[in-house]
Amino acid sequence: MDFSLIWHNIAELLTYQKDAPMIFSSGIFWALFIVFMPVYAMLKERRWQMLVFVVAFSLYFYYKSSGVFFLLLVGTSLLDWTLSKVLVRQKTELKRKLCVAVSVAASLSVLCYFKYANFFMWNWSMMVNGNFQPLDIILPVGISFYTFQSISYIVDVYKGRVKPTDTWLEYAFFLSFFPALVAGPIVRADYFLPQIKDNTRATQEEIYYGFWLIILGVIKKSLIADYISQYNDLIFANPTGYTGLESLMGVIGYTMQIYCDFSGYSDMAIGIALIMGFKLSANFDFPYKSLNLTEFWRRWHISLSSWLRDYVYIPLGGNRKGTFRTYVNNFLTMLIGGLWHGAAWKFVFWGAMHGAGLAVHKASKPWLSRIPDKWWVRSVCWAITIIYVSLLWVFFRADSWMDSWLIIKNIFSNFHIDYLPVFVEVRYVWCILMSVIIIAHALPKRWWALAGERFVRSPWIVKLAVFLIVVQLVVQFMSEDVSPFIYFQF
Amino acid sequence: MKKYFGFWAILVISFAIFLTLSGFDSIKVGGFELRSSGMIDRLTKAPDTAVVAHDSLACMPDTVVEQPKEVDETPQTILFIGDSMLEGLSPRLAAYAEANGHTLYSVIWYSSTSEVWGETTKLQEYIEEFKPTYVFISLGANELFVRNIAERRDKFVKNIISQIGNLPYVWIGPPNWKPDTGINDLIAKNARNGSFFLSNGMHFDRAKDGAHPTRKSAGLWMDSVARWMPEHAAHPIKMDKPEAAKARPKRVIILQPKK
Incomplete structure (x- = not known):
């Protein structure tokens, strides 16, 4: 048995493959989930360690599906969380609205660029009879889902429906939670953030x-x-x-x-x-x-x-x-x-x-x-x-x-x-x-x-x-x- | 932790069972064949192995062109005609066409044979309609087991080739699942040098009818033809491997079987 070949194939399975996003029905996900589960069960009672572990796994999950675009997810979460913290300290309505506007605009700009840039350019070129050359843009997996989650979070903070999370880690957990990351359901902050705080254990x-x-x-x-x-x-x-x-x-x-x-x-x-x-x-x-x-x-x-x-x-x-x-x-x-x-x-x-x-x-x-x-x-x-x-x-x-x-x-x-x-x-x-x-x-x-x-x-x-x-x-x-x-x- | 043990054990045991079973070629339970999950194959596969087990270049009888021809880089209008094998081949050829600036028209005549095409002037009519600069044919799968085939089909194969006239063409031979009674030899004998691609001897993953290659395997079959063309086809055209697995021909015409 050629072990070097097996290692090579395992390494290939674990790294980003353009045409093979990690989905729940794939063998590689289940193999990883078998490793994930006991570690998660052990850490569940230690909330912070559990948060770090799940965020790391979620980011890896996203890396496996979208390569370096996991950094985009990290960037979005950092910006949202920072703006939510800034927002709650503002006294004037204008500044509060500005924080929401910046966060929503940033999220939508990223979504528009990756998902709609070629569409808008194509339509524009059709209107002006131009010569349309599509940009070579790869659509990061699940971007439409987590963008909506990010918008709902900042709007809910603005409306007072939720308080901003104390730490970035908790927010990153919400935004990158791997079960819902690539195809939903779209998780709402007011519904999910309290669950992170409570850290309720699942019953048998x-x-x-x-x-x-x-x-x-x-x-x-x-x-x-x-x-x-x-x-x-x-x-x-x-x-x-x-x-x-x-x-x-x-x-x-x-x-x-x-x-x-x-x-x-x-x-x-x-x-x-x-x-x-x-x-x-x-x-x-x-x-x-x-x-x-x-x-x-x-x-x-x-x-x-x-x-x-x-x-x-x-x-x-x-x-x-x-x-x-x-x-x-x-x-x-x-x-x-x-x-x-x-x-x-x-x-x-x-x-x-x-x-x-x-x-x-x-x-x-x-x-x-x-x-x-x-x-x-x-x-x-x-x-x-x-x-x-x-x-x-x-x-x-x-x-x-x-x-x-x-x-x-x-x-x-x-x-x-x-x-x-x-x-x-x-x-x-x-x-x-x-x-x-x-x-x-x-x-x-x-x-x-x-x-x-x-x-x-x-x-x-x-x-x-x-x-x-x-x-x-x-x-x-x-x-x-x-x-x-x-x-x-x- | 204890609460998770039962669930986790199910995952581990299932994983172990499927991993172990994938090491066996074929397992039958009460006469029913259990397919393999392919886990071991995936772990032990050599880099970049294709489904096609051996290269058909090694078994090209009289059709190998001695000197590699210069590849024609100009965009072609391709007409691809044949039997139901086109269902698998045509989308992949369309991807090649799209990536290389060619235009593809496909005509699928279900259940057709060299006789069906050869006794009509359909091919000539499509040539007049689409004005192709290149023709691909995939015929022969429905006549693998015809007795005295050389006598019975010779004139039809000749007629098909004569309808093509001076256009360059590639006739993709049938993907034998059993030894044929002579259709491959018949086509090879009649086709111009460097115009017949022998598929017999290649390994295919088959659909459940046991005859048609699966979509993936048919795609690899077309890849083999594309790889063969630059050095062995009489008139090689630009066939750089496309990124897309499949595409759509500009137009597909479906002809129902002759009653």
Whole structure:
């Protein structure tokens, strides 16, 4: 056995690799977490040592995902914390506001440069007929998430909702907390900082409930989302190359994929945090059960929508300035929410359409409230909501406007139901996984709570067996390709 | 500390089990094959090893060009036609095209064979439509086991090549999963020197149908073609390795199987 080769490979795994960010479902994360856990457990009672250890691990986690950009995170945290300390000492409102403005401007400038510089320049060059040469900018992982956390902190300090942390270390812990660092949930200072102070220990039940969430997250993200995405990718890569039925399946597939992907990762983050004794707020609450768009946004990416509500919608005036302004504020908030998802017009459009949908729903409320609450009314409401949301995912996912329209057009103009049996026969694994997630999503919430409780109370050996089975299933499906073709022969 | 022990033990035991199992080639439980997590492979892999086990340059029969040609640096319009193997090859070739200033058009005719293409004038029609300066072909996978293939398909292979006319081309041979009955020899015999890339003998990771290379493996297959071209193709074009793993051709045309 060549040990030098093994050491070389381990060193390679532990250093920053451009195309291999550290994610919770990766083997390298779990190997490190096995080392992290006992040290953390030992240090948990010694608060300061625990803080130093977790901040160091979080920064390493960020380095592994974004290389030297972990220094940016350190810089942002230092600036925010210093300004928050300066802010509370100021007597005049103007100076206090200035501190907030500097902190928010600094955070947003960094975000704008890394995420939106090329987008703005491209648009500018289109307006002036210039020759656009994109800057070679690498987007640091998770920057959109921690920028929003940083803004919420300074605003909350200004509003008096939280006191600035005594030390930079505590603030760095909040900003860089690795479970929520790269993909949320967006942690709010007023919710999280007291937990750092209290340093509550996780109970045995919480540890295993966290483990349960991790297992659910692995199933959603690594098993279902990663597998079904292969087929969806084919459809979106070649919008006219498939029948309408196949395109429709691709759209339904992507609707479930984005939910499984994102909510699965959130589940893992919340589970890991819970195991460490920290509670993160829920990020998804069975969003596709929503009966209207307003409800959808209360259930989808909750940490983002509540952040947007508190730091964009309400400061814009919320619903306090008349009906028309309420709709405009709603629309603008969703526009910003759309742009937050990515630097492209398709995201702006996606956000705008959700904003418009919310405004229409709000405007229709007096009329809607007169409709009797019958099962068929709820069914129609649900159908309208899910169709609207799914159609907008097409614009979110497709590479261009043209592709989006082609896919939608294909569904309506080239639809042949007789392809269905062949489709099911050839892509049966995809169909099974889709059925599993659709049924699982439709089950009552209390069933899931019950399943979680059962898991927590189950014998240790059962937990081990469940984990082994889930990981092996992930391994089985990892190298499994979805059949790209409806025809068995190629 | 004690509270964490049970959870931590689950992680450690699971990790140890998967690490140990990854040292075995194949494990079957009740006839069901358990796949390996690949942990040991990842730890012991030599730097920069590719999925392609051996270089196909070593097994090019009569098609090796003796003198390396000068690489044509001009941007090309590439037409890539063939069977379903294009699903894997085309995105990678599109990445090469994008990185090297070429324009790629792909035509995927599912279940097609040299016979299907050879008895029609489709290729000629696409050449007229897209005006390519270079043609790639990937055909032969659907006729690996045809008996008396030399007699039955010779005229079709000849017809395909004649439709290409004087355009430079590369015919990427099928990725055999079993020995063929002569399709590779047939193409090699008819193709111009330095225009046939023999894929037979290369190692591929296969999709579950056991025939198609996985996406990753198909990408590496295309990389092998690109590496082969500068020294062995009759008309090498600029094929610097792209950073992107895949891209989209300018246009993809899908033709459904002939009934």
